Amino acid sequence: MFLSDLSIKQPVFATMLAVSLVTLGIYSYRELSVDLFPDVEIPVLTIQTLYPGASPETVEREVTKRIEEAVNTISGVRHISSTTTEGFSVIVVEFRLGTNIHTAQQDAQAKIDGIRADFPLSMEQPVVQRIDFNAMPVVSIAVESPTMDIKALSSIAEKQIKRRLENVPGVGQVNLIGLARREIQILVDRNKLKALGLTYAEVSAALRRENLDVPAGKLDQGQIEPLVRVSGKFQQVEEFRNLIVATRNGRPVFLPEVAHIVDSIEERRSASLVDERQALALDIVKQSGANTVDVADGVEAAVAQMNAEFPSHIRLRTVVDRSIFIRESVEDVQLTLIIGAALTVLIVFLFLNSWRSTVITGLALPVSVISTFIIMAALGFTLNILTLMGLSLSIGLLIDDAIVVRENIVRHMHAGADHFTAAREATAEIGLAVMATTFTIVAVFVPVAFMGGIIGKFFYEFGITVGFAVLVSLYVSFTLDPMLSSRWYDPAADPSIQRSVVGRALDRLNAQIEKLRGVVAAALGWSLSHRWAVLLLGAVAIGSSFFLFGRLGSAFMPDADPGELRVSYKADPGISLDRSIEIARSVVAEVRKNPAVRYTYTTAGGTGGQPVNEGNIYVRLKEPGIRAHFTVVKADIRERLKRFHGLRTSVGEADEHAAETKPIQISVRGADLRQVASISEELMAQMRQVRGAADIDTTEEQPRPEVRIRIDRKATGDLGLDLGGVASTVTGLVAGEVVSQFEDPDGDSYDVRLRLNREDRTSNADLLAIDLPGHGGRELVPLSQIARLEDGAAPSKIRRLDLMREVRVSANTENRSLGEVVGDIMARSAAMKIPPGYTLDLTGEYEDMMESFGYVLQSLFLAVILIYAILASQFRSFLQPLAIMFSLPLSLLGVAAMLYLASDTLNMMSMIGVILLMGLVTKNAILVIDFANVQRRAGLSRREALVSASTVRLRPILMTTLAMIFGMLPLAFELGSGAEFRAPMARAVIGGLITSTLLTLVVVPVVYTYLDDAAGILAKWWGHKPHEKSRMPVTAPIK
Incomplete structure (x- = not known):
């Protein structure tokens, strides 16, 4: 082959190419950022x-x-x-x-x-x-002080802490939760206003006109032109006491005569707790594309600096840090990659019985992995769970080609060829087969990289990373392997020197492998004599795999133990923030009774329009070794929360903030909202009967109490009033109105809010007593003269989907897979009598799962087509690839059995493992069939060629298979944070490799004979003579 011949003749050139790849790879690695998942733009x-x-x-x-x-x-x-x-x-x-x-x-x-x-x-x-799904809160900081009130603490948080955190590189936004922002409140006394004949509008107008800075032009002084400004803004709160509201009976009426001036705080719509203590919280949102780990490090450094500078009674504490899971997950994947590489190299050493061969073969790993960082940096990839998992899974693949090439070179040298000849001829002999096996792997990962849907966006980096790494490994096996083999070869063994303990153990291992050759030869000989029995065995294996698949549950993604969870609660609409805080404290106290809980961080109300009757409790768990599993903790907390009757609670993963993120969501839509609500109630009743459905809830909110003011338009007109003026006055007095700004000596502005005294806005009677400026303000008209009040209820939250009102029913799963629970729910809902025009639509995670499964099956079909195209081109036959591809369904038995024994579900990760397996299992069959063809062209009969191929290729088959299995073992054993997310993929591959390897050696040769017979029959039908022998140069078989 050109590459191998060039490398053998020009060793410095080959070495420098490899060194250049490694150097560029190391440089590219330094430029890669770290994140949990790829940066995906969703429209x-x-x-x-x-x-x-x-x-x-x-x-x-x-x-x-x-x-x-x-x-x-x-x-x-x-x-x-x-x-x-x-x-x-x-x-x-x-x-x-x-x-x-x-x-x-x-x-x-x-x-x-x-x-x-x-x-x-x-x-x-x-x-x-x-929406940037990566620009989310990555760190939450709690600010506590046992001596300062919430107002003073809020001032420090807003003026100092927030601003310093915003200066941290990569921070895009800092949101304050529980802030008690300063506000100057002008609380009007209704009785005093009435006694002086003043209106709300007069007080509002006085505040607007008297607290101003007005530019008044400039002076012309020749050389300079100083600006003129009328400075009337209040410098101190006490100055509001001197504000003249109006004049009555010839004397000025000052603001304190009709209102209380209070230096207070804004009406709070959010609060935060650390455990059961009230605190302030700052959610730090990173910029789009920023490195999560770097942002978290910068925030931690700023927090440490502020803790050192602030008085001891002010403490900043990190309560949520998303980078912890990212660091642990990435470090654990890197560790499994190293362990897998070490185990893979160990397998090579055990089989080749040479440390030189081990080094030559093992060089494929670092060169391939490090070189892959070049394409990752060039395409803007990050070091994330998927890219690193791809490299970890491909450890066995990357050394695969080098194993096959090196083993063939060693075999040629043992047959008597010198090291230069062996390196050249052995590489040429096996080259096309190695290329075919590598291209089948690449053919598998191309469809994965370009899958449709959101899932395809996430797996794009995974597929490209593995595909490029495999291509680099092919390059290494055709350059460094033959070049080093031709120059750095094992010296002849000296029989007078006694072998070491390790050497003698390796000799015994190799002796057992030689015995295994005889067993394989005998088994294959029996199989070729009993072909129908072998086909029946293959059919039983395939049928058993489908039976086991039917017993597996299905889920979108595997369950993992992230070490954190979130409890959401929803109280009755209309409650105050203080009441919501009381509820939160009660829930937190119950949650903290679980011994696995380390601490809690609660937000009631919050940003983004979340009402005060809703709250989220972030629960940080203790280290995995000293607590129960995540699912057990969730179940215990869910059971504890049942004591809160009337409180709607949900227990889920830490990134779940609301019902919309529950895995089961059913949208109920129709024209009549009451009918929709009735259907949703019936559906919830049915769902409560389904085992495994938990936290069943609906987006339908209890109506919020409402007082409606019904205006008598005729009376309003008779008294010189209009509806707009009435609404404006009532809104200003009840809700309050920001009428001006107060600027403190530091230059910070605060609202000046005008509203009624709290005592004057608590009852319906207080509303009816509001005075309105009738007849152009010449007389005061109480609201009771033009309006009546109605007590009623109004929706507190209205949801719509595709221009229609909807009610969404949601649920979590517990102790059953998502597919099983949804299947039972849909069976029950099918028995419901749904009126015409009303629909039940499954949305949420189940919808994503079914859509993604469809894309995976499409990718699997495309991968099979590409594999067939490559094999047909390699073997110049339409039938022989079918024999090789018969190994694909044989692998499914191992997949299903391994997933079933490990209690895994059929999920996205295990299905990606199945696609990966489609490329792996063909490698062994390619080696056998390719060498059998070589032997037949050399003159052996079909039976002799198949037996010879299976025995000669047994060693590389065992080496590559065990290398791949041992390379994936660390992933399969769930080592480290988030390992449960990655393990099903590795388990699926390992199980499939075991069964496919065992069955390929006997079933594929039998299928090959049938297809060969069919080719002969077809040739006779079409009037063609089968080719007796190839005229192409053939390397003589080596035994």
Whole structure:
């Protein structure tokens, strides 16, 4: 072969090429960032709109529906979902994969701008943003102080801590949870206003006009032009006491005469707890593309510095750190890669009985792995779970070609060839077969890299990484292997020197392998004489595999033990934040009774429009060795929370923030919301009967108490009032209105809010007593004269999907696989009587699982087609590849048996393992059939050629198979953090390799004979004579 001949003749050239690859690989490795998963762009937009003070129904009618209808016309829209709460609308627009999200964002903004005139005046501008699933909180910091009140602590957190964290490289945003921001409150006394004949509007206008800095032009002084400014902003809170509201009876009325001036805090809509202690929290969101580990390191350094600088009674503590799991997972994968490499090299040493051969063969590993970092850096990949797992799984593959080439060279030298001749001829003899086996592996990973759907985006880096590494290993086996074999060969053994203990043990091992050759020859001879029995054995193996697959559960991804979980709770709508904190403390106290819990971090309310009646409790668990497994802890906490009657709780993984992330989600849609709610209640009742369904809940919220003010329009007009003025006055006094800004000496601005005293806004009677400025402000009219009140209830949250209202029923799984639970749910739901026009649609993780399984099966089919094309080209035959590919279904028995024994499910990782297996199991069959063809061309009969090929190729088959198995053992044994996520793939491959290797040696030769007979029959039918012998040069068989 050209490459091997060139390398043997030009050893310096071959060495320098390898050194260059390694050097570039090391440099590229230093440039790679570390993350948990690949950086994947998913085309999703969010449109968030604030409409302060508006009810959910009003926000839906005036904002949500209008925006949905506008953006629905954008090209590429797949789904539109929305959640509307009090004063807040969130619309999520999902586009089809491949849509240019930047163009879509511009189109969405243009559509919204086009309907801007239809929006309410008090509504804020909608914010259109791309969702970056990697730009998420990576670290959460808690700030505690046993001596400072929440207001003082909030000031330090906002002015110092937040700003310093925002300066950390890679930090994109810092969100404060539980902040008690300073606010100057002007609390109007209704009775005093009435006694002085003043209106709310007069107080509001005085505050707006008296707290101003107004530019007044400039002076012309020739050389200079100083600016003139009327400085009227208050410098101290006490100055508000001197503000004149109006004049009555010839004397000024000062603000304190009608209102209390309070230096207070804003109305809090969020709170945070560390264990059961109240604290402030800062969620640090990384920038898109930033290295999670680097950001976390920078934040930790900033926290340590601030702890050293701040007084001892202020303590900053990291409560959530996503980089911990990333570090541990990446380090553990790197460790398994090293262990796998060591075990693989050990196998080589045991079989080749030479440390020189071991070094020559083992060089393929570091060169291939390190060289792969070049393509990773060039394509912008990261060191993540999938790329490192790909390298770890491919350890056996990377040394595979080198093993086959080196073993053949050694065999030629044992037959008497000199080392130069052996290196050249042995590589040429095995070269095409090695190329075929390598290209079949690459053919498997190309479809994986280009799978459709979201799952394909994630596995793109996995497929490219492994495919490139395998190609580099092929290059090494054709260059370094023959070059080093031709020059660095084992010296002739001196029979006078006694072998060491290790040497004698290796001799005994090789003697056993030679005995095994006889066993294989005898077994194959019997098989060729009893071909129908062997075919029946193969059929039974294939049938058994499908039987076992039917007994496996199915899931989207394997369950792992991340060492953390999240408890979500949802109380009745309308409760206060203080009540929500009380509930959170009670739940935390119950959760902490589990001995596996290390600490908890709770957020009640929060950012993004989450109401105060909802909360999330992050639970950090103790080290795995001193606690129960994650699933056991979850089940125990779930059982403990059952004592909270009326509280809707959910226990899930730590990245689950709401019901939308539960694996089971069923969307109930229809025209009548009441009918939809009724169907969802019936569905929940059915789901409660299904074993394994847990945390069953619905997005249907209990109605929130509401007081409706019904205006008498005739009375309003008679008294010189209008509806807009009435609404404005009531809103300002009850909800409060920001009328000005107060700037402290540090230059920080705070809201000045005007509203009624708390005592004057607690009951319906207080509302009716609000005075309105009638007849142009000349007289005060109580609200009771023009309105009546109705107590009612209104939705606290409204969900919509694809322009229709929906109710979503969700559930977690417990002690059963996702597929089994969903299967039972769908069987029960099929018996329900669903009215026409109403639908039940499975969404969520199950939908993702079924979609991804479809893409995997497509990739598997494409891989099989590509493998056949490569083999047909290699063997110049349409039939012989079928014999080799018969080894594919034979491997399935081992896959199913291994997954069943390990209690694994059929999930994405195990299915990717099956695809990988399709390329691996053909390697052994290729070696046997290729050498059998060589022997037949050399003059041996078909039976003799098959027996000779199976025995001669037994050693490389055993070496490559054991190398791959031992290389994957560390992954299969679940060593380290997140190992349960990776293990099913390795287990599937190991199980398939075991059965395929055992059956390939006897079944594939039998199938080969049938196909060879069929070729002869077809040749007679078509009038062709079968080729007697190939006229191509043939290397004589070596025995």
